[in-house]
Amino acid sequence: GAVVSQHPSRVICKSGTSVKIECRSLDFQATTMFWYRQFPKQSLMLMATSNEGSKATYEQGVEKDKFLINHASLTLSTLTVTSAHPEDSSFYICSPLASSQGEHYGYTFGSGTRLTVV
Amino acid sequence: GQNIDQPTEMTATEGAIVQINCTYQTSGFNGLFWYQQHAGEAPTFLSYNVLDGLEEKGRFSSFLSRSKGYSYLLLKELQMKDSASYLCAVRDRNDYKLSFGAGTTVTVRA
Numbered sequence: 001g002a003v004v005s006q007h008p009s010r011v012i013c014k015s016g017t018s019v020k021i022e023c024r025s026l027d028f029q030a031t032t033m034f035w036y037r038q039f040p041k042q043s044l045m046l047m048a049t050s051n052e053g054s055k056a057t058y059e060q061g062v063e064k065d066k067f068l069i070n071h072a073s074l075t076l077s078t079l080t081v082t083s084a085h086p087e088d089s090s091f092y093i094c095s096p097l098a099s100s101q102g103e104h105y106g107y108t109f110g111s112g113t114r115l116t117v118v
Numbered sequence: 119g120q121n122i123d124q125p126t127e128m129t130a131t132e133g134a135i136v137q138i139n140c141t142y143q144t145s146g147f148n149g150l151f152w153y154q155q156h157a158g159e160a161p162t163f164l165s166y167n168v169l170d171g172l173e174e175k176g177r178f179s180s181f182l183s184r185s186k187g188y189s190y191l192l193l194k195e196l197q198m199k200d201s202a203s204y205l206c207a208v209r210d211r212n213d214y215k216l217s218f219g220a221g222t223t224v225t226v227r228a
Contacts, residue, residue, distance in 0.1 A: 006160075034215070043205060043218040044161070093160050097214065107151070107216060109160040 003027050006094055006110025013084055013117055021079045021113045023094030029074035030096030034107075035067075038091040050077060084117040091115075120144045120208050120217035129225045130196055138191045138204050138222045146211030152180050152191045153205040155221070161205055165191065193224070201226045 003026040013019050023033065032051050036044040048064075050056035050071040058064045066088075068080040077096070081088055094110040121143040130136040142150070149168040153161035167173055167182035167189060179192040193200055206219040 032214070043220045044216075046215060046217070049213070049215065091158075095216075107163070109162075112158075112160045114158070 002098070002108040004094065004096055004108050004110045006113060008113060009111060010114045011116070013115070015085055015117055016083055018080055018082045019084055019115060021081075021092055021094070021115075023077050023079070023096065023110050025075050025096040025098070025108075028096075028098040030077070030098055031074065032097040033069075033071050033077040034095040034097065035069060035077075035079050036093045036095065038093065038112075044093065047079075081115065084115070086117045089115055089117045120210070122206055122208055122217060122219035124204075124206050124219040124222045126220065127223045127225070129227060132196055132198060132226055132228050134196050136193045136196060136224060138193070138206075138224070140189045140191070140206035140219055142187050142189070142206070142208045142219075144187070144208055144210070144217075147184060147208065148211040148214070149209040150180075150182055150189050151207040151209065151216065152178075152189075153207060155203045155205060157203075164204075196226045198226050198228070200224060 005024045007022050035047045037047050038044050046059050047062045048056045048058045050069045052071050052074050056069040071077040091112050093112045095107050124140045151166050152164040154164050155161040165180035167180050172181045177194045182189045203221040203223050205221045207216045
């Protein structure tokens with residue numbers, strides 16, 4: 001169980017354009033979604049937390065107008081990087097949390113999206 | 119908030135044992151996780167500790183001491199495929215957020 005599908009795995013976009021990343025929980029319902037960003041040789045940094053049907057909560061220093069999160073259903077959440085710039089190039093990872101997910105299973109992660117802005 | 123420290127790099131020989139330490143300071147502790155991450159991939163779950171003591175799972179074991187704010191991940195019978203980054207993560211009691219350490223890059227040499 002706890003299968004997560006994240007797309008696309010890699011994307012290259014031009015500076016100023018927007019990119020949408022999808023994260024789906026395939027066999028469970030995710031009431032909460034965590035979105036992380038990871039720069040090369042650094043650890044995962046939490047960007048925002050979203051709960052189904054409500055607005056996302058952003059971590060300090062993360063621009064909510066730049067990183068738009070939609071969590072409209074229990075199986076799908078999207079992160080849109082708007083007006084992307086080269087400094088947004090990073091590895092973005094989603095992590096859905098099920099309402100009944102057992103503690104001993106830890107948190108499940110998507111396969112990640114490598115964004116390169118040129 | 120959380121303050122999590124772990125060594126940056128470790129090198130060991132195939133077949134040997136390596137211990138990765140993690141110390142943390144937290145305002146509300148609700149479990150400690152260890153993840154393995156290969157370059158360019160998402161983290162994969164290795165272990166979870168919420169009570170003091172040792173949790174053993176095959177070649178990997180994890181230990182927790184809550185009073186000391188300390189954990190370690192023990193990797194036995196190292197294999198080349200164990201070369202990866204190992205992340206220590208602490209869960210907050212109040213909001214279930216995970217805070218990650220910077221990761222320890224383990225290199226296994228023949």
